[in-house]
Amino acid sequence: MAENEEEKVKLLGVVGSPFVYRVQLALKLKGVQYELLEENLEHKSQLLLKYNPIHKKVPVLVHDENPITESLVILEYIEETWKGNPILPQEPYSRALARFWTKFIDEKCMSTIWKTATTLDEKEREKAIEESHEVLQILENELKDKFFGGETLGLVDIVGTCVAFWLPAIEQIVGLELLTSEKFPKLYNWTHQVLNHPFVKETLPPREPFLAAFKARIQILTPSK
Amino acid sequence: MAENEEEKVKLLGVVGSPFVYRVQLALKLKGVQYELLEENLEHKSQLLLKYNPIHKKVPVLVHDENPITESLVILEYIEETWKGNPILPQEPYSRALARFWTKFIDEKCMSTIWKTATTLDEKEREKAIEESHEVLQILENELKDKFFGGETLGLVDIVGTCVAFWLPAIEQIVGLELLTSEKFPKLYNWTHQVLNHPFVKETLPPREPFLAAFKARIQILTPSK
Ligand SMILES: N[C@@H](CCC(=O)N[C@@H](CS)C(=O)NCC(=O)O)C(=O)O
Numbered sequence: 001m002a003e004n005e006e007e008k009v010k011l012l013g014v015v016g017s018p019f020v021y022r023v024q025l026a027l028k029l030k031g032v033q034y035e036l037l038e039e040n041l042e043h044k045s046q047l048l049l050k051y052n053p054i055h056k057k058v059p060v061l062v063h064d065e066n067p068i069t070e071s072l073v074i075l076e077y078i079e080e081t082w083k084g085n086p087i088l089p090q091e092p093y094s095r096a097l098a099r100f101w102t103k104f105i106d107e108k109c110m111s112t113i114w115k116t117a118t119t120l121d122e123k124e125r126e127k128a129i130e131e132s133h134e135v136l137q138i139l140e141n142e143l144k145d146k147f148f149g150g151e152t153l154g155l156v157d158i159v160g161t162c163v164a165f166w167l168p169a170i171e172q173i174v175g176l177e178l179l180t181s182e183k184f185p186k187l188y189n190w191t192h193q194v195l196n197h198p199f200v201k202e203t204l205p206p207r208e209p210f211l212a213a214f215k216a217r218i219q220i221l222t223p224s225k
Numbered sequence: 226m227a228e229n230e231e232e233k234v235k236l237l238g239v240v241g242s243p244f245v246y247r248v249q250l251a252l253k254l255k256g257v258q259y260e261l262l263e264e265n266l267e268h269k270s271q272l273l274l275k276y277n278p279i280h281k282k283v284p285v286l287v288h289d290e291n292p293i294t295e296s297l298v299i300l301e302y303i304e305e306t307w308k309g310n311p312i313l314p315q316e317p318y319s320r321a322l323a324r325f326w327t328k329f330i331d332e333k334c335m336s337t338i339w340k341t342a343t344t345l346d347e348k349e350r351e352k353a354i355e356e357s358h359e360v361l362q363i364l365e366n367e368l369k370d371k372f373f374g375g376e377t378l379g380l381v382d383i384v385g386t387c388v389a390f391w392l393p394a395i396e397q398i399v400g401l402e403l404l405t406s407e408k409f410p411k412l413y414n415w416t417h418q419v420l421n422h423p424f425v426k427e428t429l430p431p432r433e434p435f436l437a438a439f440k441a442r443i444q445i446l447t448p449s450k
Pocket residue numbers: 017018019020041056057058059069070071072
């Protein structure tokens with residue numbers, strides 16, 4: 001079938017965002033070609049404001065000229081639209097568990113870990129470090145196989161890339177050690193499985209420029225660092 | 226098929242919780258019989274702690290002895306398990322829109338409106354009232370049909386019961402007028418359609434005891450009221 005203009009898939013995003021990256025990885029797993037329209041979040045495009053008037057955030061997936069926003073909503077859409085290489089199991093209870101853990105990572109992990117890097121108050125920072133340990137311990141206990149999705153990458157792993165890739169970046173920038181092989185052996189091993197997955201390797205932003213940009217962003221938020 | 230012990234559906238919950246109520250209404254729409262196991266959240270049962278060790282919250286749906294937590298995850302599970310009377314549309318893009326609005330209501334509405342009742346600081350309270358207006362305006366603009374789900378109650382309406390039932394209760398208790406017919410005619414009309422839906426009528430907690438308990442809860446949080 002000849003691809004016409006309407007069928008094209010576009011993604012409004014920025015390089016280095018864990019929310020945008022989830023969508024990129026899922027599209028890669030599904031073998032869907034797309035055009036990345038890079039946003040400047042300091043000067044948002046008219047297209048972004050038109051497509052996501054409520055939150056004005058990336059990612060926005062545009063398929064057949066229909067805009068979809070909120071990364072977790074987009075991931076469900078991708079799963080329902082392109083059936084190959086499922087990222088959710090088939091059976092309702094297993095799907096519910098995957099959605100539970102996805103929500104847990106989305107709501108608890110990134111914000112808790114982010115606070116360890118950006119909170120200026122020393123007491124609050126210590127609390128954030130403690131909470132990060134708790135969150136990682138919960139994930140450590142849950143991990144049974146090579147991936148959360150079993151033998152192949154699934155929804156939880158895709159969203160979990162914030163732990164596999166963004167967390168080590170934060171550790172390096174602020175000089176913290178959270179996810180160590182001694183404390184969290186299974187999760188530590190999992191991060192390496194994820195980072196060495198060929199599709200992940202191909203789609204992650206190049207490490208050095210990413211680290212420099214990420215460090216600059218953290219420094220703006222924490223002038224003392 | 227004779228119903229055996231394992232197939233029974235149980236719901237750990239409390240009467241008067243908008244999160245628990247969502248699940249009750251969805252089960253009613255699907256015609257699923259269940260047993261409500263009432264929790265005392267001041268003294269949580271061993272069953273609750275066993276089934277939801279991470280968040281220790283209600284609702285928990287137990288089906289075939291499998292516990293499912295987080296109301297939105299439970300609603301997706303119900304939709305996938307009992308196919309009759311769908312609460313989500315069939316087509317992926319419409320499903321994505323329904324999920325987007327569900328998430329919007331879940332994350333923005335209840336917490337914003339709740340703050341108008343429980344914030345002691347007068348400035349913050351005014352801000353919460355302003356934000357509640359914004360949120361309601363966004364919903365007013367989105368509502369096209371009798372229900373968000375079209376001619377029948379759907380996922381967005383189910384989760385939206387926090388606006389249709391809990392919001393007027395808050396208005397009455399703290400003496401506020403937010404959702405008026407002048408400002409939000411479509412949404413105002415929608416609340417009445419929802420509250421008059423036979424399944425909603427049958428499942429909502431009786432208004433007077435609910436109001437008394439809800440008022441007591443708000444007063445504990447705001448000793449000055
Ligand atoms: N809940 C959203 C979060 C997306 C998000 O926070 N995106 C950031 C980039 S990492 C953004 O667009 N920020 C712009 C802004 O907040 O103005 C999702 O899952 O898609």
